Amino acid sequence: MSLIRIQDLTRRYVMGSETVHALRGVSLSIGKGEYIAIMGPSGSGKSTLMNLLGCLDTPTTGTYELNGTNVADMDDNALAEVRNREIGFVFQSFNLLPRSDALHNVELPLIYAGVPVDERREKARQALTNVGLADRTHHKPNELSGGQRQRVAVARALVNNPSIVLADEPTGNLDSRTGEEILALFETLSRRGNTIIVVTHEEDVAQHARRIIRIRDGLIAADEVNPNPRAAMKLESAQA
């Protein structure tokens, strides 16, 4: 039983008099617990695919079944609920709320899910502990290093136990050492059964995944198993 099943997905944008075919018919199936990299140069349609996978956008045609429900023609509010429940985002630029401390940032998905305050504090604290930031709960994003910020973002992505962790260039704004830390964190998560999709244009990053999907001109150019995924260097700070 696959977690994600996509059939003939297309997405067109109308820009003035021009119609841009960002996706031209993509079919894909992703199982639970997979660690996947989606690769492609800019303009290939990988961002569009990521937006569709993350339920931030709806396709022009085609079907998208997530966990057995068709989300292709849901409205705005229903999609918001799906995002809240099923998807944890990790962005290139972290996208933390600058005025809130780490704990509150991680709490956010639970607030929108309507979790009572005591329970969500506890869960958020646990999630921060899991990414090795137990002692940084009350730091604001600008008081944290890039790697720490991204780990807060990972904690936020995981706090609601989503079906998928969707990471968009998660190491793009980090130096290579810190980037490795984040990738190591993903490996740990993957080993524990989380489904992880990393969108990237860096071959190095993609090589950590166990399956690599290459997008070109709005179509899947290749979909192959990575025979020997590269292991991220061990790190001490993220005890998991």
Next chain:
Amino acid sequence: MNLLTEFKEAVVIAWAALRANKMRAGLTTLGIVIGIVTVTLMGSAIAGLNATFKRSISGIGADVLYIQRFAWFMSESEWRASRNRRELTRQHARDIERLSDMARAVGVESNGNGTVEFERRRARGVFVAGNNEHCLDVRGLSLTAGRWLSASDVQVGRPVCVIGSYLAEKFFPFGGALGSKVKLNDMPYEVIGILEKQGSFFTGANLDNQIVIPITRFTDNFSRWPDLTISVKVRDPAQMENAKEELTGILRKLRRVAPDQPDDFAINQQDALVSFFNRVGGTIAAVGLFITGLSLFVGGIGIMNIMFVSVAERTKEIGIRKAIGAKRRTILVQFLVEAATITFLAGLLGLAIAWPLTLVVDRYLAADMPWWLVAVALLVSILTGVISGFIPAWRAARLDPVEALRAE
């Protein structure tokens, strides 16, 4: 439950946003503060006027019918038609006393203005009341010293008077008023009683600057053409309408009004004054609140403007929140709460400014700030925030998450 959580979160966010932009929030608030101050002051002036009016018309007893030549409120044509009515006399009053079952006491009154002197002290513009022995009861007065006019005082027109507390203090600061003779328009009157302090009428007249003399004296010495008012205190206040009918019948018979002719007299009562005041006061209140409301409206536009800026600045944040699972409603509530928080704080500030101002105004004009006015002012300020924040909040709520996330 869910909405409550969202609401709490929205308050936290709003507070943080305001603290992050103190200067901007403060300046925007100013418009609303001014609006709330003017509206509240207007409201307190109206409330003060109402309260004073209510206090002063209690002097015009609700259970008293005033039989007079003219109605209190007449159009010009009505006045022209009734101009030649015959006068009311003391004989009418005596006949009413004899014939009416519903009257408890029948007073005869006429009023004027005069100068009162005692030795070298002088009071001008004194309210001079010609009364009969029943007026103490009818007018609902009480005495602090001495006695009221007796039936024989009125009968024979004795030169005696009852003076108001203001006159008593002015002329007799060390006591000894009773038995002394004051001069009213150069005629001497012996003081036989002192009235209890009453305060001023809503028109500003000082009711304690008053002298009461027998109505017979009044008609003989004071005014050649007195316009008598027969004031009838009704036994049962629930029977005002019936009493009015009875009196109408009696008077028509006494004055021999033909059945096909209209009444040649008027029976006035407090109601007429109240309804007149309500009409006039209502108009003043509506116009005044409308004009002051304009300043609130201008303040509201300022809020709308700043909320548009706030939404534009935080497009990215909106995108993040939506990606994480915020629904349209959540974002809408967040920005509405932010706008309402600004205006609520402005309302509090406005009230804090308006309250001492009310006290100052109260020294010159009646002004009052009852608790309901405070509640209304705060409610209005919150509403202003919600209304003027709605369009910006709605725009924020409808943002496309992909677009919003792309914003910097």
